[in-house]
Amino acid sequence: MVSYLHLLPFLGVLFASSVHAKPSSVGDGNNTVGNWDYVPGAYIIEYEQGHTLSTKIASLAPVKNVWPVMRYQNLNMRKFASSKGIKHNLGGHSQHASRTAAGSDTGYAPHILTQVDKLHTEGYTGKGIRIGIVDSGVDYKHPVLGGCFGEGCVVAYGMDLIGPDFNGTNTPVPGPYPYPDCLGHGTHVSGIIAAQENPLGFIGAAYGATLGMYKALDCGGGSSNDVLMAAFNQAYEDGSDVISISIGIYSGWTEDPLAVTVSRIVDAGVPVVIANGNQGPAVFSSASPGDGMGVMNVASIDNTETPFLGTEAFTSLHSPSGNLTSFAWLPGTPAFPNITLPLWAVTPNATTDGSSSACSPLSSSAPTDLSDKIVLVELAGCDDPTIAENLAKNNVKYIMYYSSDDDLDDVYSVSTAPSTLGAGMVPLQQAAIWLDLLGKGTDLYAKMVDPQSAKPAATYFPNNSTGGYLSYFSSWGPTWEVDVNPHIATPGGSILSTYPLDMGGYYVDSGTSMATPLMASIYALIMQARSIKDPKTLLSMISSTAKQTKYYDLYQSIFYNDPAPVAQQGAGLAQAYDAIHATTTLSVSSISLNDTDHFVNRTDFTIKNGAKQAVTYSIGHLPSRSRDTFKAGVSTPSQNSNSSSAAATLTFSATKVTILAGGSAKITIKVALPQGLTQANLPVYSGYISLNGTNGEKLVIPYLGVIGSLGSLQGIDAGNSYIYHSTGHSWQPAPNNDTWTIPYPSVGSQPPASAAIDCPALYILANTGVPLIRADIIPLGDTPANTTKILGLDTAGSFPGYPIQWVDANIYQTPFNGVTQEGVILPEGSYAVLLRGLKIFGSASNADDYYIVQTQSFNIKYNSTAT
Numbered sequence: 057m058v059s060y061l062h063l064l065p066f067l068g069v070l071f072a073s074s075v076h077a078k079p080s081s082v083g084d085g086n087n088t089v090g091n092w093d094y095v096p097g098a099y100i101i102e103y104e105q106g107h108t109l110s111t112k113i114a115s116l117a118p119v120k121n122v123w124p125v126m127r128y129q130n131l132n133m134r135k136f137a138s139s140k141g142i143k144h145n146l147g148g149h150s151q152h153a154s155r156t157a158a159g160s161d162t163g164y165a166p167h168i169l170t171q172v173d174k175l176h177t178e179g180y181t182g183k184g185i186r187i188g189i190v191d192s193g194v195d196y197k198h199p200v201l202g203g204c205f206g207e208g209c210v211v212a213y214g215m216d217l218i219g220p221d222f223n224g225t226n227t228p229v230p231g232p233y234p235y236p237d238c239l240g241h242g243t244h245v246s247g248i249i250a251a252q253e254n255p256l257g258f259i260g261a262a263y264g265a266t267l268g269m270y271k272a273l274d275c276g277g278g279s280s281n282d283v284l285m286a287a288f289n290q291a292y293e294d295g296s297d298v299i300s301i302s303i304g305i306y307s308g309w310t311e312d313p314l315a316v317t318v319s320r321i322v323d324a325g326v327p328v329v330i331a332n333g334n335q336g337p338a339v340f341s342s343a344s345p346g347d348g349m350g351v352m353n354v355a356s357i358d359n360t361e362t363p364f365l366g367t368e369a370f371t372s373l374h375s376p377s378g379n380l381t382s383f384a385w386l387p388g389t390p391a392f393p394n395i396t397l398p399l400w401a402v403t404p405n406a407t408t409d410g411s412s413s414a415c416s417p418l419s420s421s422a423p424t425d426l427s428d429k430i431v432l433v434e435l436a437g438c439d440d441p442t443i444a445e446n447l448a449k450n451n452v453k454y455i456m457y458y459s460s461d462d463d464l465d466d467v468y469s470v471s472t473a474p475s476t477l478g479a480g481m482v483p484l485q486q487a488a489i490w491l492d493l494l495g496k497g498t499d500l501y502a503k504m505v506d507p508q509s510a511k512p513a514a515t516y517f518p519n520n521s522t523g524g525y526l527s528y529f530s531s532w533g534p535t536w537e538v539d540v541n542p543h544i545a546t547p548g549g550s551i552l553s554t555y556p557l558d559m560g561g562y563y564v565d566s567g568t569s570m571a572t573p574l575m576a577s578i579y580a581l582i583m584q585a586r587s588i589k590d591p592k593t594l595l596s597m598i599s600s601t602a603k604q605t606k607y608y609d610l611y612q613s614i615f616y617n618d619p620a621p622v623a624q625q626g627a628g629l630a631q632a633y634d635a636i637h638a639t640t641t642l643s644v645s646s647i648s649l650n651d652t653d654h655f656v657n658r659t660d661f662t663i664k665n666g667a668k669q670a671v672t673y674s675i676g677h678l679p680s681r682s683r684d685t686f687k688a689g690v691s692t693p694s695q696n697s698n699s700s701s702a703a704a705t706l707t708f709s710a711t712k713v714t715i716l717a718g719g720s721a722k723i724t725i726k727v728a729l730p731q732g733l734t735q736a737n738l739p740v741y742s743g744y745i746s747l748n749g750t751n752g753e754k755l756v757i758p759y760l761g762v763i764g765s766l767g768s769l770q771g772i773d774a775g776n777s778y779i780y781h782s783t784g785h786s787w788q789p790a791p792n793n794d795t796w797t798i799p800y801p802s803v804g805s806q807p808p809a810s811a812a813i814d815c816p817a818l819y820i821l822a823n824t825g826v827p828l829i830r831a832d833i834i835p836l837g838d839t840p841a842n843t844t845k846i847l848g849l850d851t852a853g854s855f856p857g858y859p860i861q862w863v864d865a866n867i868y869q870t871p872f873n874g875v876t877q878e879g880v881i882l883p884e885g886s887y888a889v890l891l892r893g894l895k896i897f898g899s900a901s902n903a904d905d906y907y908i909v910q911t912q913s914f915n916i917k918y919n920s921t922a923t
């Protein structure tokens with residue numbers, strides 16, 4: 057169906073077509089499965105290598121994979137709005153800003169954390185490196201993103217793969233410009249890589265790089281897998297040196313079609329950096345395509361300095377004409393006009409209740425006329441208009457509210473009283489500075505600027521609670537087959553970047569979406585500095601030199617001294633400078649010890665000394681915390697399962713080894729499982745093999761394993777998988793042997809929209825990942841259906857859309873109109889659905905590798921006849 061696809065022969069032909077009777081109007085179905093729909097009758101077919109693109113030949117070529125075309129809603133990673141939608145005057149920028157000169161870094165926290173600032177100082181900016189991004193487009197007219205598109209611009213290449221009217225089910229209409237970005241996500245991601253110097257104190261991590269943008273997300277953040285696969289491939293075909301993808305579907309399978317596509321690109325020699333998702337802190341919550349083999353999968357760390365984005369105004373000490381200090385505030389209704397007045401704070405001795413708020417009128421100790429002051433008041437205990445009404449009794453005209461806690465999300469656009477002439481709000485952290493000065497008797501003046509003409513401003517407040525720790529939202533690995541992910545962590549929690557001009561120009565956002573472009577930038581810096589482009593080498597360089605961060609358990613509010621689990625942080629926080637300067641290379645970037653059934657009790661790795669002199673390495677073990685997948689008695693991965701200090705025992709063939717210049721040494725490791733963990737809770741244990749070289753280099757290899765048997769998981773929840781009435785509640789199973797009388801369908805027709813006609817519908821709850829779910833309809837009693845033997849059982853056909861593969865822990869709902877997946881109209885009669893779940897590591901062609909869940913019986917009758 058997506059005929060514009062032009063794909064690389066050696067990637068295997070990924071070609072969208074329909075293999076079964078295709079409905080005349082694709083998209084009128086309502087086959088909701090989890091948070092996605094499948095496009096009925098549309099499939100992506102991958103042919104065996106060596107077969108070429110031609111449709112005619114393709115139909116004869118051996119098929120390697122068939123995946124249904126899936127429509128996804130709102131793929132952009134979860135947003136944490138700090139400040140949004142402020143219209144700013146962006147005057148002061150020239151329309152076509154020139155490139156920021158090398159070396160003009162600003163001491164920006166995300167860059168200090170990752171040593172990117174040191175590489176900027178050395179003159180590396182990503183110059184000459186092409187970074188391809190697949191996202192929602194980019195506002196390249198933004199002066200901070202260069203202001204133009206094409207050769208010589210910051211955003212130099214890319215395309216629009218979808219067009220303005222794409223909604224996932226209709227035909228995408230490609231265009232030459234990845235513009236506009238009506239979601240904002242792609243512009244934010246682009247700024248993290250390539251923002252040029254600007255007044256807000258941030259800069260792109262690879263601000264000298266050349267960007268390509270492939271617009272593949274619609275305005276609601278939705279897309280479809282065929283479009284995404286085409287976008288990934290196009291970014292490759294256009295010669296990107298690295299591809300950055302902040303998009304994902306919760307999955308946990310390396311075999312998912314998106315994951316397979318990116319793995320092929322990595323195999324072809326181009327590194328792909330992908331967000332792991334924002335579904336933490338549950339274990340096994342990683343997303344596809346980040347699950348792909350060989351990719352760099354990125355977790356998020358909280359910024360150590362939380363930016364507060366607002367409108368610029370100024371304070372001065374001692375006199376209104378003193379030196380001006382800039383601050384950021386959020387305008388209320390009404391906002392401030394241009395005015396300069398002294399600040400006066402509501403303090404406990406000016407209130408009747410001893411607060412710093414004004415939920416009742418001020419006490420008699422407060423001045424009766426405060427009309428010539430800006431009154432600083434805490435927004436606590438009551439709402440903003442109530443405070444304004446109470447302050448009005450002292451003739452207050454101008455109010456600056458502040459929040460009662462240091463959560464910047466609690467700063468908002470306040471409402472006031474009819475007599476208020478100007479109001480706004482600042483964070484507690486800002487007010488604390490002013491209250492301190494006022495408390496010392498210092499005169500403090502605020503020079504307010506009308507927001508219509510004010511510039512945007514950002515203030516950075518230290519995050520001294522979670523700053524530098526893993527972001528709580530960051531998804532955890534491993535995959536359902538115990539592949540190690542994530543691989544690395546970079547700052548993604550509370551990041552200020554560019555935003556489309558018509559959406560305010562700047563924005564603070566959080567997610568592994570924000571961590572990913574920073575990691576892609578680090579790759580660009582390494583490529584420029586070391587001319588290394590091989591994905592495996594790059595992954596190993598970054599992984600081995602990462603810095604482990606400690607574990608913070610959000611639910612128990614405990615800060616541990618142990619490193620965070622590998623399933624949460626991968627190797628740890630990326631250290632770009634150390635990676636570039638390391639002379640030691642390790643043969644593996646991570647080790648999976650698999651589950652208990654497939655426990656790897658012995659493994660090895662090789663150390664290569666690339667230094668000009670001999671180096672002695674001491675080899676040790678740094679265990680991290682183990683974390684249960686399940687809470688006791690719960691069968692789906694839990695956000696607040698227990699952690700433990702129980703660790704594996706590692707025995708090395710040598711704990712000290714001296715390697716001559718250019719030489720290498722192999723170290724074998726014997727592993728004994730950790731003791732004292734509860735197998736039923738599926739604990740994931742992990743740690744780091746650490747190497748300290750006499751040349752000062754400190755290196756790690758992260759490892760992880762699972763206690764328990766993934767092959768014994770029965771992901772399909774038998775008690776919560778059933779037939780229900782499509783017009784009823786999906787959580788209410790229909791009575792056994794219920795009867796549906798529905799119109800006689802036509803061959804190839806789709807189930808009616810659920811609201812229209814009541815039909816039997818299938819509900820499946822998967823508690824964990826399942827590699828494959830079959831839903832075969834079996835005739836009961838003397839129902840005269842023709843049957844086929846599938847895996848040893850007589851079935852009348854498959855439920856439409858089934859079997860489904862690479863299933864995530866989710867809800868899957870499908871209505872049925874009498875037409876099977878194979879296009880057969882079932883005769884009237886009695887049926888049940890036999891759900892067969894393939895066990896993890898099982899073989900799809902072996903009936904014994906499935907567990908079986910049978911639904912209630914249901915009867916189908918037709919109230920019309922074939923036309």
Ligand SMILES: *[C@@H]1O[C@H](CO)[C@@H](O)[C@H](O)[C@H]1NC(C)=O
Nearest residue numbers: 083084221222223224225226
């Ligand atoms: C997508 O857009 C087409 C028209 O282009 C419309 O017919 C269809 O209903 C839309 N689908 C959804 C899911 O909005």
Ligand SMILES: *[C@@H]1O[C@H](CO)[C@@H](O)[C@H](O)[C@H]1NC(C)=O
Nearest residue numbers: 372373374375377378379380
């Ligand atoms: C203003 O700043 C300048 C330069 O830092 C300093 O020399 C001067 O003393 C300051 N003036 C006041 C009134 O603080």
Ligand SMILES: *[C@@H]1O[C@H](CO)[C@@H](O)[C@H](O)[C@H]1NC(C)=O
Nearest residue numbers: 393394504505506508509510
């Ligand atoms: C407010 O002040 C700014 C300069 O700080 C000026 O550009 C703007 O025109 C003023 N607005 C009004 C309404 O006077």
Ligand SMILES: *[C@@H]1O[C@H](CO)[C@@H](O)[C@H](O)[C@H]1NC(C)=O
Nearest residue numbers: 403404405406421494495497
């Ligand atoms: C009470 O108010 C007076 C004058 O307004 C001020 O000097 C003093 O610091 C205040 N005391 C406290 C505890 O806030």
Ligand SMILES: *[C@@H]1O[C@H](CO)[C@@H](O)[C@H](O)[C@H]1NC(C)=O
Nearest residue numbers: 462485488517518519520521
């Ligand atoms: C953390 O910051 C808050 C204000 O942002 C401050 O009140 C507190 O003292 C700080 N704590 C530490 C340990 O620095």
Ligand SMILES: *[C@@H]1O[C@H](CO)[C@@H](O)[C@H](O)[C@H]1NC(C)=O
Nearest residue numbers: 537538539540648650654897
């Ligand atoms: C774990 O073992 C299974 C069975 O041998 C294998 O299929 C799977 O690939 C292994 N996982 C990893 C990460 O090696």
Ligand SMILES: *[C@@H]1O[C@H](CO)[C@@H](O)[C@H](O)[C@H]1NC(C)=O
Nearest residue numbers: 654655656657658726727728
């Ligand atoms: C390690 O595994 C191998 C085979 O997988 C087995 O033969 C051997 O006994 C195991 N060693 C230990 C110490 O468990």
Ligand SMILES: *[C@@H]1O[C@H](CO)[C@@H](O)[C@H](O)[C@H]1NC(C)=O
Nearest residue numbers: 674675676677746747748754
């Ligand atoms: C490496 O050095 C760190 C201190 O920087 C130390 O904690 C660790 O135990 C050392 N590892 C080995 C194997 O010597």
Ligand SMILES: *[C@@H]1O[C@H](CO)[C@@H](O)[C@H](O)[C@H]1NC(C)=O
Nearest residue numbers: 792793794795886913914915
């Ligand atoms: C199931 O329903 C059918 C049709 O209503 C009826 O003929 C049959 O007796 C029922 N079977 C059972 C076991 O209740």
Ligand SMILES: *[C@@H]1O[C@H](CO)[C@@H](O)[C@H](O)[C@H]1NC(C)=O
Nearest residue numbers: 083084085086809810811812
């Ligand atoms: C699917 O069903 C829902 C609920 O009845 C309805 O709101 C939606 O419009 C339907 N979508 C399509 C594409 O028919």
Ligand SMILES: *[C@@H]1O[C@H](CO)[C@@H](O)[C@H](O)[C@H]1NC(C)=O
Nearest residue numbers: 840841842843880881882883
């Ligand atoms: C069963 O298959 C035969 C042969 O294809 C066909 O004639 C018959 O109509 C089918 N019966 C049903 C109930 O579909």
